[in-house]
Amino acid sequence: MQNCKFFMEHMRVTQGYGRYSNGNVDYTSYSHTGSYALDFGGKDLGKDWAYAPCDVKVVRIYGVYNAVWFESLDQVMCADGKARKLVFMLLHIDDADMKALGIQVGRIFRQGEKFYREGSAGAVGNHIHMEVGAAPFTPTGWQKTNIKDRTNAYVWKINSQLKPHEVFIIPKDTVVMNDGGYDWFREDERDEEIRLLRQENTDLRQQLQHYTAIVEKIGSILDTL
Numbered sequence: 001m002q003n004c005k006f007f008m009e010h011m012r013v014t015q016g017y018g019r020y021s022n023g024n025v026d027y028t029s030y031s032h033t034g035s036y037a038l039d040f041g042g043k044d045l046g047k048d049w050a051y052a053p054c055d056v057k058v059v060r061i062y063g064v065y066n067a068v069w070f071e072s073l074d075q076v077m078c079a080d081g082k083a084r085k086l087v088f089m090l091l092h093i094d095d096a097d098m099k100a101l102g103i104q105v106g107r108i109f110r111q112g113e114k115f116y117r118e119g120s121a122g123a124v125g126n127h128i129h130m131e132v133g134a135a136p137f138t139p140t141g142w143q144k145t146n147i148k149d150r151t152n153a154y155v156w157k158i159n160s161q162l163k164p165h166e167v168f169i170i171p172k173d174t175v176v177m178n179d180g181g182y183d184w185f186r187e188d189e190r191d192e193e194i195r196l197l198r199q200e201n202t203d204l205r206q207q208l209q210h211y212t213a214i215v216e217k218i219g220s221i222l223d224t225l
Contacts, residue, residue: 001074001075001076001077001083002054002055002074002076002077002111003054003076003077003169003187004053004054004072004076004077004078004079004086004167004168004169005051005053005054005111005112005168005169005170005171005187006053006168006169006170006171006174006184007050007051007052007053007115007116007130007168008040008042008048008049008050008051008128008174009042009043009048009049009051009173009174009175010042010043010048010174010175010176010177011040011170011174011175011176011177011178011179011184012040012041012042012043012177012178013038013039013040013178013179013180013182014039014040014041014127014178015029015030015031015032015037015038015039016029016032016038016180016181016182017029017032017035017036017037017038017163017180017182018031018032018033018034018035018036018037018149018155019034019035019036025147027150028150029149029150030149030150030151031149031150031151031153031155032149032155033147033148033149033150033155034145034147034155034157035131035145035155035157035158035161036131036157036161036162036163036164037129037130037131037157038129038130038131038164038180039127039128039129039130040118040127040128040130041118041125041126041127041128042118042126043175043177045125045126046118046126047094047097047117047118047119047126048117048118049114049116049117049118050090050114050115050116050117050118050128051111051112051113051114051115052070052109052110052111052112052113052114052115053076053088053111053168054072054073054074054076054086054111055072055073055074055108055109055110055111056070056071056072056073056088056108056109056115057070057071057073057106057107057108057109058070058103058104058105058106058107058108058109059071059087059105059137059141060105060137060140060141061103061104061105062141064122065091065092065121065122065123065129066091066092066093066094066095066098066119066121066122067089067090067091068089068090068091068093068098068103068116069087069088069089069137069141069158070087070088070089070090070109070115071085071086071087071088071135071136071137072085072086072087072088072135073108077169078166078167078168078169079165079166079167079168079169079184079185080166080167080185084134084135084167085134085135085136086132086133086134086135086162086167087132087133087134087135087136087137087141087158087159087160088130088131088132089130089131089132089133089141089142089158090116090128090129090130091121091122091123091128091129091130092118092119092120092121092122092123092126092127092128092129093116093117093118093119093121093128094117094119094120094121095121097116097117097119101114101115101116101117103115103116116128130164131157131158131161131164132158132161132162132164132167132168133158133159133160133161133162134160134162135160137159138159138160141158141159142156142157142158142159143156143157143159144156145157163182164182165180165182165183165184165185168184168185169185169186169187170184170185170186170187171187172186172187172188
């Protein structure tokens with residue numbers, strides 16, 4: 001099973017969630033009010049590539065903002081330790097990069113392959129607007145909420161929305177410039193957790209073997225009485 005890996009070489013959160021940690025709406029948020037959307041810039045103000053977090057298939061394209069929905073081909077391991085099939089929604093790639101990548105419905109991108117890029121389609125300044133939700137992909141991929149942002153526009157959000165910091169595992173070689181203040185899970189931490197669990201299981205097996213040997217010895221003693 002693949003890990004769901006963060007999709008850029010540099011992490012720089014430029015706009016955070018529009019909800020507080022307790023789930024209440026953050027009305028001070030700009031365009032993310034009431035959602036768990038994140039904006040990412042690369043290492044600078046240019047256009048950095050994004051790489052498929054797992055094996056995905058393009059399931060919808062919406063021309064405004066060049067929004068693209070990708071659905072994972074299989075379940076993937078998320079940062080919270082749960083295995084899920086996921087839907088990713090990314091916005092703002094430029095037309096030329098859409099064409100260069102051959103983004104079209106049905107196109108499959110394998111984990112680690114370039115699948116999107118920072119851009120400014122429908123926005124000001126290069127960045128990627130990203131949201132993640134639980135699969136399966138449903139009719140339009142997103143829904144209009146009854147919440148308005150600071151521009152007085154209604155906020156749209158991906159269906160079955162999840163918190164990205166509970167989904168993406170940060171690869172060891174990712175340069176974290178700004179994590180937005182969220183508790184991301186790094187790949188080396190996941191490796192350490194797995195190592196500790198394996199050690200714990202080994203210790204338990206050894207203890208069980210020890211207790212089994214003691215029980216057998218006691219049984220032998222009782223048989224001689």
